[in-house]
Amino acid sequence: MSYAVRVESLTKSYGSHTVLKGLSFQVKKGEIFGVLGVNGAGKTTTLECMEGLRKYDSGKITADGRVGIQLQSASLPAFIKPMEAIQLFAKWNHTKVNNSVLSALGINELKKMKYADLSTGQKRRLHLALAVIGNPDIIFLDEPTAGLDVGGRISLHDQIGKLNNQGKTIILASHDMAEVEKLCDRIAILHEGRIAFMGTVSELTVKAGGQYDIKITTELGEEHYTSDQIGETMFKLLKNYQTRNLQILDIEINRGKLEQFFMKLTEGE
Numbered sequence: 001m002s003y004a005v006r007v008e009s010l011t012k013s014y015g016s017h018t019v020l021k022g023l024s025f026q027v028k029k030g031e032i033f034g035v036l037g038v039n040g041a042g043k044t045t046t047l048e049c050m051e052g053l054r055k056y057d058s059g060k061i062t063a064d065g066r067v068g069i070q071l072q073s074a075s076l077p078a079f080i081k082p083m084e085a086i087q088l089f090a091k092w093n094h095t096k097v098n099n100s101v102l103s104a105l106g107i108n109e110l111k112k113m114k115y116a117d118l119s120t121g122q123k124r125r126l127h128l129a130l131a132v133i134g135n136p137d138i139i140f141l142d143e144p145t146a147g148l149d150v151g152g153r154i155s156l157h158d159q160i161g162k163l164n165n166q167g168k169t170i171i172l173a174s175h176d177m178a179e180v181e182k183l184c185d186r187i188a189i190l191h192e193g194r195i196a197f198m199g200t201v202s203e204l205t206v207k208a209g210g211q212y213d214i215k216i217t218t219e220l221g222e223e224h225y226t227s228d229q230i231g232e233t234m235f236k237l238l239k240n241y242q243t244r245n246l247q248i249l250d251i252e253i254n255r256g257k258l259e260q261f262f263m264k265l266t267e268g269e
Protein backbone atom coordinates (compact mmCIF):
# COMPACT_ATOMS: atom_id res chain seq x y z
CA MET A 1 0.00 0.00 0.00
CA SER A 2 1.37 3.46 -0.82
CA TYR A 3 -0.90 5.10 1.70
CA ALA A 4 -0.56 5.01 5.48
CA VAL A 5 -4.24 5.57 6.23
CA ARG A 6 -7.27 5.49 3.98
CA VAL A 7 -10.58 6.96 5.12
CA GLU A 8 -13.68 6.20 3.07
CA SER A 9 -17.11 7.80 3.55
CA LEU A 10 -16.63 8.27 7.30
CA THR A 11 -19.72 9.37 9.21
CA LYS A 12 -20.11 10.03 12.91
CA SER A 13 -22.91 11.51 15.00
CA TYR A 14 -23.19 12.23 18.68
CA GLY A 15 -26.91 11.72 19.29
CA SER A 16 -28.71 13.89 16.75
CA HIS A 17 -25.59 15.98 16.06
CA THR A 18 -23.88 14.74 12.89
CA VAL A 19 -20.25 15.77 13.11
CA LEU A 20 -18.72 13.91 10.14
CA LYS A 21 -20.84 13.64 6.99
CA GLY A 22 -18.93 11.22 4.78
CA LEU A 23 -15.23 12.10 4.83
CA SER A 24 -12.98 10.43 2.28
CA PHE A 25 -9.23 10.98 2.04
CA GLN A 26 -5.92 9.17 2.03
CA VAL A 27 -2.74 9.96 3.93
CA LYS A 28 0.36 9.02 1.97
CA LYS A 29 3.21 7.17 3.59
CA GLY A 30 5.91 9.49 4.91
CA GLU A 31 3.93 12.71 4.70
CA ILE A 32 2.88 15.18 7.38
CA PHE A 33 -0.86 15.54 6.96
CA GLY A 34 -2.75 18.30 8.77
CA VAL A 35 -6.43 18.20 9.72
CA LEU A 36 -7.63 21.77 10.16
CA GLY A 37 -10.84 23.39 11.23
CA VAL A 38 -12.29 25.77 13.76
CA ASN A 39 -13.20 24.64 17.30
CA GLY A 40 -15.81 21.89 17.10
CA ALA A 41 -15.23 21.18 13.39
CA GLY A 42 -14.57 17.51 14.16
CA LYS A 43 -10.76 17.26 14.07
CA THR A 44 -10.44 15.24 17.27
CA THR A 45 -13.38 13.03 16.29
CA THR A 46 -11.74 12.33 12.90
CA LEU A 47 -8.38 11.53 14.49
CA GLU A 48 -9.90 9.34 17.19
CA CYS A 49 -11.86 7.35 14.57
CA MET A 50 -8.64 6.91 12.57
CA GLU A 51 -6.74 5.89 15.71
CA GLY A 52 -9.33 3.22 16.45
CA LEU A 53 -10.27 4.87 19.74
CA ARG A 54 -13.74 6.05 18.75
CA LYS A 55 -16.58 4.09 17.15
CA TYR A 56 -17.96 5.59 13.97
CA ASP A 57 -21.36 5.09 12.37
CA SER A 58 -20.39 4.12 8.84
CA GLY A 59 -17.48 4.15 6.43
CA LYS A 60 -14.17 2.35 6.36
CA ILE A 61 -10.74 3.17 7.75
CA THR A 62 -7.61 1.23 6.84
CA ALA A 63 -4.19 1.87 8.38
CA ASP A 64 -0.97 0.29 7.17
CA GLY A 65 1.54 0.25 10.01
CA ARG A 66 2.00 0.55 13.74
CA VAL A 67 0.29 3.52 15.31
CA GLY A 68 1.49 5.95 18.01
CA ILE A 69 -0.92 8.42 19.54
CA GLN A 70 -0.64 11.74 21.37
CA LEU A 71 -4.09 12.68 22.58
CA GLN A 72 -5.32 16.28 22.80
CA SER A 73 -5.32 16.09 26.57
CA ALA A 74 -3.73 13.34 28.56
CA SER A 75 -2.78 12.86 32.14
CA LEU A 76 -0.55 10.56 34.12
CA PRO A 77 -0.45 9.86 37.85
CA ALA A 78 0.85 12.93 39.70
CA PHE A 79 3.82 11.19 41.34
CA ILE A 80 5.06 9.17 38.39
CA LYS A 81 8.50 10.19 37.13
CA PRO A 82 8.99 10.65 33.38
CA MET A 83 11.40 7.71 33.11
CA GLU A 84 9.00 5.44 35.01
CA ALA A 85 6.25 6.35 32.52
CA ILE A 86 8.64 5.76 29.61
CA GLN A 87 9.66 2.33 30.96
CA LEU A 88 6.02 1.39 31.58
CA PHE A 89 5.01 2.34 28.03
CA ALA A 90 8.05 0.53 26.61
CA LYS A 91 7.03 -2.64 28.48
CA TRP A 92 3.48 -2.38 27.15
CA ASN A 93 4.92 -2.04 23.66
CA HIS A 94 7.40 -4.91 24.18
CA THR A 95 10.17 -2.60 23.11
CA LYS A 96 13.44 -1.23 24.49
CA VAL A 97 13.74 2.44 25.41
CA ASN A 98 15.43 4.34 22.60
CA ASN A 99 17.82 6.75 24.31
CA SER A 100 18.32 8.93 21.26
CA VAL A 101 14.58 9.67 21.24
CA LEU A 102 14.72 10.58 24.92
CA SER A 103 17.63 12.95 24.51
CA ALA A 104 16.12 14.49 21.36
CA LEU A 105 12.94 15.24 23.31
CA GLY A 106 14.89 16.46 26.33
CA ILE A 107 13.38 13.81 28.60
CA ASN A 108 16.67 13.07 30.34
CA GLU A 109 16.63 16.54 31.92
CA LEU A 110 13.27 15.74 33.52
CA LYS A 111 14.44 12.53 35.18
CA LYS A 112 14.14 13.69 38.77
CA MET A 113 10.82 15.49 38.43
CA LYS A 114 7.33 14.26 39.24
CA TYR A 115 4.67 14.39 36.50
CA ALA A 116 2.62 16.92 38.49
CA ASP A 117 5.57 19.34 38.60
CA LEU A 118 6.22 19.36 34.84
CA SER A 119 5.32 22.47 32.83
CA THR A 120 2.85 22.25 29.91
CA GLY A 121 5.73 22.11 27.44
CA GLN A 122 7.56 19.43 29.40
CA LYS A 123 4.36 17.36 29.63
CA ARG A 124 3.84 17.69 25.86
CA ARG A 125 7.40 16.51 25.24
CA LEU A 126 6.86 13.54 27.53
CA HIS A 127 3.53 12.69 25.85
CA LEU A 128 5.23 12.82 22.45
CA ALA A 129 8.01 10.53 23.75
CA LEU A 130 5.35 8.09 25.02
CA ALA A 131 3.61 8.20 21.62
CA VAL A 132 6.80 7.26 19.78
CA ILE A 133 8.33 4.83 22.28
CA GLY A 134 6.83 1.82 20.46
CA ASN A 135 8.57 2.88 17.22
CA PRO A 136 5.31 3.51 15.32
CA ASP A 137 5.08 4.03 11.56
CA ILE A 138 2.14 6.43 11.87
CA ILE A 139 2.01 9.11 14.57
CA PHE A 140 -1.19 10.96 15.47
CA LEU A 141 -0.77 14.32 17.20
CA ASP A 142 -3.83 16.24 18.38
CA GLU A 143 -2.94 19.94 18.68
CA PRO A 144 0.62 19.11 19.78
CA THR A 145 1.70 22.68 20.48
CA ALA A 146 -1.47 24.05 22.11
CA GLY A 147 -0.54 26.12 25.14
CA LEU A 148 3.19 26.22 24.39
CA ASP A 149 5.35 29.34 24.28
CA VAL A 150 7.35 30.26 21.18
CA GLY A 151 10.44 28.29 22.26
CA GLY A 152 8.36 25.22 23.11
CA ARG A 153 6.58 25.37 19.75
CA ILE A 154 9.81 25.70 17.79
CA SER A 155 11.41 22.81 19.65
CA LEU A 156 8.36 20.56 19.21
CA HIS A 157 8.11 21.46 15.50
CA ASP A 158 11.76 20.51 15.24
CA GLN A 159 11.10 17.11 16.83
CA ILE A 160 8.09 16.49 14.59
CA GLY A 161 10.25 17.31 11.54
CA LYS A 162 12.95 14.90 12.75
CA LEU A 163 10.44 12.07 13.26
CA ASN A 164 9.15 12.70 9.74
CA ASN A 165 12.71 12.63 8.38
CA GLN A 166 13.02 9.15 9.89
CA GLY A 167 10.21 8.10 7.55
CA LYS A 168 7.30 8.33 9.98
CA THR A 169 3.91 9.40 8.69
CA ILE A 170 2.50 12.16 10.86
CA ILE A 171 -1.15 13.13 11.08
CA LEU A 172 -1.83 16.20 13.16
CA ALA A 173 -4.88 18.22 14.10
CA SER A 174 -4.49 21.97 14.45
CA HIS A 175 -6.35 25.20 14.01
CA ASP A 176 -3.15 27.14 13.60
CA MET A 177 -2.60 28.07 9.95
CA ALA A 178 1.03 29.08 10.57
CA GLU A 179 1.78 25.73 12.20
CA VAL A 180 0.39 23.63 9.37
CA GLU A 181 2.00 25.91 6.83
CA LYS A 182 5.37 25.26 8.42
CA LEU A 183 4.96 21.53 9.00
CA CYS A 184 2.46 19.93 6.65
CA ASP A 185 2.88 18.49 3.17
CA ARG A 186 -0.90 18.41 2.70
CA ILE A 187 -3.89 19.57 4.65
CA ALA A 188 -7.61 18.88 4.85
CA ILE A 189 -9.84 21.67 6.14
CA LEU A 190 -13.00 20.42 7.83
CA HIS A 191 -16.13 22.51 7.74
CA GLU A 192 -19.64 21.46 8.69
CA GLY A 193 -18.77 17.79 8.59
CA ARG A 194 -17.20 17.84 5.16
CA ILE A 195 -13.79 18.53 3.63
CA ALA A 196 -13.89 22.13 2.44
CA PHE A 197 -10.36 21.99 1.03
CA MET A 198 -7.71 19.33 0.54
CA GLY A 199 -4.28 19.84 -0.97
CA THR A 200 -0.92 21.46 -0.29
CA VAL A 201 -0.52 24.80 1.43
CA SER A 202 0.79 26.23 -1.87
CA GLU A 203 -2.38 25.07 -3.61
CA LEU A 204 -4.39 26.77 -0.88
CA THR A 205 -2.31 29.92 -1.34
CA VAL A 206 -3.00 29.93 -5.08
CA LYS A 207 -6.72 29.42 -4.41
CA ALA A 208 -6.63 32.24 -1.90
CA GLY A 209 -5.04 34.59 -4.38
CA GLY A 210 -1.44 34.20 -3.26
CA GLN A 211 -1.23 37.67 -1.80
CA TYR A 212 1.29 38.62 0.92
CA ASP A 213 0.90 41.55 3.29
CA ILE A 214 4.21 43.23 4.12
CA LYS A 215 4.78 45.68 6.96
CA ILE A 216 8.11 47.47 7.20
CA THR A 217 8.90 49.62 10.24
CA THR A 218 11.57 52.34 10.17
CA GLU A 219 12.22 55.35 12.40
CA LEU A 220 9.64 57.16 10.20
CA GLY A 221 6.92 54.65 11.13
CA GLU A 222 5.17 51.74 9.40
CA GLU A 223 4.74 51.25 5.68
CA HIS A 224 2.44 48.59 4.20
CA TYR A 225 2.71 46.74 0.89
CA THR A 226 1.04 43.78 -0.79
CA SER A 227 2.60 41.43 -3.29
CA ASP A 228 2.06 38.08 -4.97
CA GLN A 229 5.77 37.84 -5.86
CA ILE A 230 7.29 37.97 -2.41
CA GLY A 231 10.97 37.38 -3.34
CA GLU A 232 11.07 39.97 -6.07
CA THR A 233 9.11 42.55 -4.04
CA MET A 234 11.26 42.17 -0.93
CA PHE A 235 14.43 42.53 -2.99
CA LYS A 236 13.15 45.79 -4.52
CA LEU A 237 11.86 47.12 -1.21
CA LEU A 238 15.13 46.47 0.63
CA LYS A 239 17.10 48.20 -2.13
CA ASN A 240 14.70 51.11 -1.97
CA TYR A 241 15.13 51.49 1.81
CA GLN A 242 18.89 51.28 1.40
CA THR A 243 18.84 54.02 -1.26
CA ARG A 244 16.69 56.18 1.01
CA ASN A 245 19.22 55.49 3.79
CA LEU A 246 16.46 54.36 6.13
CA GLN A 247 17.24 51.91 8.89
CA ILE A 248 14.73 49.04 8.96
CA LEU A 249 13.63 48.25 12.52
CA ASP A 250 11.19 45.44 11.76
CA ILE A 251 9.75 43.44 8.87
CA GLU A 252 6.51 41.47 9.09
CA ILE A 253 5.25 39.30 6.24
CA ASN A 254 1.85 37.65 6.44
CA ARG A 255 -0.04 35.42 4.10
CA GLY A 256 -3.00 37.65 4.91
CA LYS A 257 -5.24 36.20 2.27
CA LEU A 258 -4.52 32.64 3.40
CA GLU A 259 -5.92 33.32 6.86
CA GLN A 260 -8.81 35.23 5.32
CA PHE A 261 -9.48 32.39 2.90
CA PHE A 262 -9.52 29.92 5.80
CA MET A 263 -11.99 32.17 7.63
CA LYS A 264 -14.12 32.41 4.50
CA LEU A 265 -14.16 28.65 4.03
CA THR A 266 -14.98 27.98 7.64
CA GLU A 267 -17.60 30.68 7.84
CA GLY A 268 -19.26 29.04 4.85
CA GLU A 269 -19.11 32.14 2.67
Ligand SMILES: Nc1ncnc2c1ncn2[C@@H]1O[C@H](COP(=O)(O)OP(=O)(O)OP(=O)(O)O)[C@@H](O)[C@H]1O
Binds near residue numbers: 039045
Ligand atom coordinates in the same frame (compact mmCIF):
# COMPACT_ATOMS: atom_id res chain seq x y z
N1 LIG B 1 -18.24 12.58 23.37
C1 LIG B 1 -18.98 13.50 22.80
N2 LIG B 1 -20.31 13.57 23.03
C2 LIG B 1 -21.08 14.48 22.42
N3 LIG B 1 -20.63 15.43 21.56
C3 LIG B 1 -19.29 15.41 21.31
C4 LIG B 1 -18.41 14.45 21.90
N4 LIG B 1 -17.16 14.70 21.44
C5 LIG B 1 -17.26 15.75 20.61
N5 LIG B 1 -18.53 16.17 20.53
C6 LIG B 1 -19.02 17.29 19.68
O1 LIG B 1 -18.64 17.03 18.36
C7 LIG B 1 -18.20 18.22 17.71
C8 LIG B 1 -16.78 18.03 17.20
O2 LIG B 1 -15.92 17.90 18.31
P1 LIG B 1 -14.36 17.64 18.12
O3 LIG B 1 -13.76 17.61 19.48
O4 LIG B 1 -14.16 16.49 17.23
O5 LIG B 1 -13.95 18.98 17.35
P2 LIG B 1 -12.52 19.66 17.17
O6 LIG B 1 -12.48 20.19 15.79
O7 LIG B 1 -11.46 18.70 17.57
O8 LIG B 1 -12.63 20.85 18.21
P3 LIG B 1 -11.46 21.61 19.05
O9 LIG B 1 -10.67 22.43 18.06
O10 LIG B 1 -12.24 22.50 19.97
O11 LIG B 1 -10.65 20.58 19.76
C9 LIG B 1 -18.35 19.34 18.74
O12 LIG B 1 -19.57 19.99 18.49
C10 LIG B 1 -18.38 18.61 20.06
O13 LIG B 1 -19.17 19.29 21.00
